[in-house]
Amino acid sequence: MKKVGGRLALLVLVIMASVIFFIPSYQPFYQALPGWLKKVMPSKGITLGLDLQGGIHLVLEVDEDRAIEIAVDRVVVSLQDLLTDKKIPVESASRTGPTQITIQFQNAELKAQIQKLINDYPIFSEPEATGPANRVVWELRESEAKRIKDSAINQALETIRNRIDQFGVAEPIVQRQGLKQIVVQLPGVKEPKRARDLIKETALLEFKMLDEDNQPKLDLPARVPKDSEAEILRQFEAKLPIGDEILFERGVEKDTGREYRVPYLVKKRVMLTGDVLSDAQVSIDQFNAPYVSMTFDSKGGQEFERITGDNIKKRMAVVLDNTVYSAPVIQDRIAGGRAQITGTFSMQEANDLAIVLRAGALPAPLKIIQDLTVGPSLGKDSIEKGVQATLFAGALVVVFMIVYYRLSGVIADFALVLNLLCLIGALSALNATLTLPGIAGIVLTIGMGVDSNVLIFERIREELRSGKGVRLAVNGGYDKALLTIVDSHVTTLITGVALFLFGTGPIKGFAVTLCLGIGINLFTALIGTKVIFDLLNQRQKVDRLSI
Amino acid sequence: MLEILGKTNFDFMGKRYLAFAFSGIMAVLGIVAIVQISRGTANLGIDFSGGTAVQLKFDQAIRIDEARKILEANGLENAELQEFGQENKLLIRLKASTTIEEKVADRVVAVFAKEFPSNRFVVDSSTEIGPTIGKKLQEDALIAVLISFAGIILYVAARFELRFGIAAALATFHDVLAVLGAFYILDKEITLLVVTALLTLAGYSMTDTVVVFDRIRENLRMRRRESEETIINNAVNQVLSRTIVTSLTVVLVLIPLALAGGEVLHDFSLALLWGVVFGTYSSVFVASPLLLLWPGASGRMLKRS
Numbered sequence: 001m002k003k004v005g006g007r008l009a010l011l012v013l014v015i016m017a018s019v020i021f022f023i024p025s026y027q028p029f030y031q032a033l034p035g036w037l038k039k040v041m042p043s044k045g046i047t048l049g050l051d052l053q054g055g056i057h058l059v060l061e062v063d064e065d066r067a068i069e070i071a072v073d074r075v076v077v078s079l080q081d082l083l084t085d086k087k088i089p090v091e092s093a094s095r096t097g098p099t100q101i102t103i104q105f106q107n108a109e110l111k112a113q114i115q116k117l118i119n120d121y122p123i124f125s126e127p128e129a130t131g132p133a134n135r136v137v138w139e140l141r142e143s144e145a146k147r148i149k150d151s152a153i154n155q156a157l158e159t160i161r162n163r164i165d166q167f168g169v170a171e172p173i174v175q176r177q178g179l180k181q182i183v184v185q186l187p188g189v190k191e192p193k194r195a196r197d198l199i200k201e202t203a204l205l206e207f208k209m210l211d212e213d214n215q216p217k218l219d220l221p222a223r224v225p226k227d228s229e230a231e232i233l234r235q236f237e238a239k240l241p242i243g244d245e246i247l248f249e250r251g252v253e254k255d256t257g258r259e260y261r262v263p264y265l266v267k268k269r270v271m272l273t274g275d276v277l278s279d280a281q282v283s284i285d286q287f288n289a290p291y292v293s294m295t296f297d298s299k300g301g302q303e304f305e306r307i308t309g310d311n312i313k314k315r316m317a318v319v320l321d322n323t324v325y326s327a328p329v330i331q332d333r334i335a336g337g338r339a340q341i342t343g344t345f346s347m348q349e350a351n352d353l354a355i356v357l358r359a360g361a362l363p364a365p366l367k368i369i370q371d372l373t374v375g376p377s378l379g380k381d382s383i384e385k386g387v388q389a390t391l392f393a394g395a396l397v398v399v400f401m402i403v404y405y406r407l408s409g410v411i412a413d414f415a416l417v418l419n420l421l422c423l424i425g426a427l428s429a430l431n432a433t434l435t436l437p438g439i440a441g442i443v444l445t446i447g448m449g450v451d452s453n454v455l456i457f458e459r460i461r462e463e464l465r466s467g468k469g470v471r472l473a474v475n476g477g478y479d480k481a482l483l484t485i486v487d488s489h490v491t492t493l494i495t496g497v498a499l500f501l502f503g504t505g506p507i508k509g510f511a512v513t514l515c516l517g518i519g520i521n522l523f524t525a526l527i528g529t530k531v532i533f534d535l536l537n538q539r540q541k542v543d544r545l546s547i
Numbered sequence: 548m549l550e551i552l553g554k555t556n557f558d559f560m561g562k563r564y565l566a567f568a569f570s571g572i573m574a575v576l577g578i579v580a581i582v583q584i585s586r587g588t589a590n591l592g593i594d595f596s597g598g599t600a601v602q603l604k605f606d607q608a609i610r611i612d613e614a615r616k617i618l619e620a621n622g623l624e625n626a627e628l629q630e631f632g633q634e635n636k637l638l639i640r641l642k643a644s645t646t647i648e649e650k651v652a653d654r655v656v657a658v659f660a661k662e663f664p665s666n667r668f669v670v671d672s673s674t675e676i677g678p679t680i681g682k683k684l685q686e687d688a689l690i691a692v693l694i695s696f697a698g699i700i701l702y703v704a705a706r707f708e709l710r711f712g713i714a715a716a717l718a719t720f721h722d723v724l725a726v727l728g729a730f731y732i733l734d735k736e737i738t739l740l741v742v743t744a745l746l747t748l749a750g751y752s753m754t755d756t757v758v759v760f761d762r763i764r765e766n767l768r769m770r771r772r773e774s775e776e777t778i779i780n781n782a783v784n785q786v787l788s789r790t791i792v793t794s795l796t797v798v799l800v801l802i803p804l805a806l807a808g809g810e811v812l813h814d815f816s817l818a819l820l821w822g823v824v825f826g827t828y829s830s831v832f833v834a835s836p837l838l839l840l841w842p843g844a845s846g847r848m849l850k851r852s
Contacts, residue, residue: 405549
């Protein structure tokens with residue numbers, strides 16, 4: 001007979017390793033350990049999936065086309081400035097397609113001069129060298145469009161990560177998936193709606209000047225009802241001066257509580273954007289209303305000082321995501337690099353606004369294409385019920401095996417426990433995330449573990465029936481069952497690997513537990529239980545086997 | 548020695564045409580289900596079809612027809628409602644007819660908050676899935692399944708013979724189809740978890756089949772004089788007690804899960820339960836008799852011992 005010692009040592013080693021790796025997964029016990037022990041122990045165990053502990057799983061898509069439009073729009077604004085500075089009289093300069101800028105002018109002699117301006121904007125090319133004498137068309141280069149898309153998603157990723165860090169979620173996951181998708185997982189979040197809003201808000205902060213010279217000519221109404229914005233825009237579209245736009249401020253009537261909008265005629269040109277912020281904090285004014293105070297970095301502070309100095313007695317709008325928050329008159333040159341956003345916020349809204357301002361703007365709007373939210377109560381429910389049912393089921397199997405196989409049944413039950421222990425130990429060691437499909441994988445593995453023992457025992461019974469002695473029967477049973485067990489495990493392993501390689505999300509979780517389980521099964525069935533049988537045989541000569 | 552079955556000698560192979568007829572019907576049902584799924588007319592879970600599901604837990608009982616009425620009154624038609632008995636839970640599902648930008652889940656919550664102000668509730672879970680994601684999930688699952696079948700046929704063909712590989716794959720496929728067909732007939736929702744259950748049962752059924760095949764191979768090597776039908780029949784009888792003991796154990800695990808495992812595990816365990824029944828049946832009545840349909844090649848690899 002082969003020596004038992006080496007295999008026994010291996011078995012003990014595996015059990016110990018499993019226990020050590022498992023401990024951090026059971027936090028109450030882990031926390032009770034003395035500090036020096038925690039230092040030498042692994043600190044992370046199994047994480048529960050969102051379906052088990054509650055939380056949000058979002059898949060977001062960056063609106064790439066919009067990102068490009070926004071980039072082109074910015075060029076249009078700076079181009080308009082440039083044309084004004086150089087005193088080149090044009091009819092219009094505007095975005096005429098997703099990636100196209102058209103400059104129209106009366107005087108055909110200007111064409112050469114305008115064409116030359118493109119040297120300042122190397123990301124564009126001129127598709128038609130010939131064409132009408134009073135028009136120049138620029139087209140965004142394809143390589144640039146690709147770069148803008150790529151940087152948009154990277155920037156979005158970075159921004160979302162910043163915001164979530166500040167929101168304070170334990171172990172969030174923010175990952176790029178494929179070309180234009182971002183996966184965000186926030187386990188255990190208690191206010192899913194707030195978290196979602198925080199992620200989705202574009203938070204583009206801009207300072208723009210009001211066009212007070214043209215405002216009287218346009219004769220905008222002082223107040224319009226909520227939801228009539230689109231109509232107002234349509235109504236005044238034709239009369240808008242070049243380089244201007246209409247933006248609205250939100251307001252609430254104090255006595256009736258009705259919402260209204262205040263339209264402003266604003267110059268499109270952006271004086272300053274939120275990138276120059278170094279900090280944003282919530283403060284309380286003398287009426288106990290929260291507002292957000294912002295601090296600029298040194299460059300932004302100087303810019304802001306210059307802009308306010310140049311525009312004394314004029315009105316500047318603080319615009320966030322195309323909504324005017326306030327439009328104060330600049331009383332004096334403002335040094336020290338501070339500004340504030342006032343409005344009708346709740347304390348929490350002000351807090352979240354400060355977070356998104358600190359974290360920076362998104363390069364383009366995001367679309368949520370998948371949103372799974374599991375409330376913490378359901379997660380708790382499913383764990384409790386699942387665990388109870390599983391324990392009960394496990395007890396049934398344990399009893400059944402003992403009733404059917406007697407002492408050998410006890411050995412099979414030992415194998416079952418060993419299986420579970422090793423599997424959980426291995427999952428902990430990999431810091432795997434346990435989801436419901438993962439539990440399904442465990443159930444299948446346990447089933448296969450029991451099956452291996454049943455196969456072996458039935459074989460041993462056959463050998464005993466044919467009149468062999470106990471030792472020979474045990475060895476014969478194991479030998480003959482070996483091939484069957486290997487074959488059945490390898491076929492299942494093939495399924496597991498295919499699912500792991502080609503499956504997504506939950507199916508992958510299933511595949512991981514399945515593949516791990518199969519390996520562990522082979523170990524417990526072929527080494528674990530065999531050692532016990534051999535030990536029994538070694539101690540004394542066994543005449544009858546309880547099987 | 549406690550035994551459920553002693554030494555048996557059932558004539559399983561003799562019943563093969565009956566079994567083929569039954570399995571044929573089940574497989575056809577399954578194929579109908581697959582066709583309906585790909586046409587989008589089956590009861591696909593929103594993880595595949597895209598759409599919104601919101602589960603609410605109320606303080607007091609809520610009448611399902613009232614809930615439907617107020618949803619329709621607020622412009623949310625075609626909602627499928629399902630309640631979970633004693634716990635005052637209501638599951639509202641809306642298939643993807645609207646875009647996700649509308650935040651249908653928020654609308655549903657707002658409607659209930661407005662119409663039932665006295666009956667407070669918490670949102671147990673809400674799921675919104677854009678149609679493109681569902682499509683991708685379907686494709687991925689299909690590719691994974693096809694590749695695993697190809698791998699299994701190759702492995703079993705290498706270890707046994709080609710016909711064993713094909714028979715094992717067909718039998719396993721038959722089980723998946725049968726359970727899928729049953730789900731289709733009962734109009735049960737086919738969710739990602741159900742698909743996971745189908746994969747689990749495929750693994751289970753494959754194991755079951757390989758165990759029987761292993762015995763057939765062993766017997767083919769030892770007793771060359773008997774007819775192949777007798778050899779296969781004997782092999783099935785020899786492993787019969789193992790087949791039944793194993794199936795029984797798995798059923799022992801699944802029944803508590805199905806009855807008390809909570810609503811999430813219920814459909815999953817149910818699919819697996821049926822799967823175990825079909826998987827056990829198919830390894831005896833489908834996989835093994837299939838070998839007889841393709842004799843001729845018998846022997847070459849097997850009889851070399």
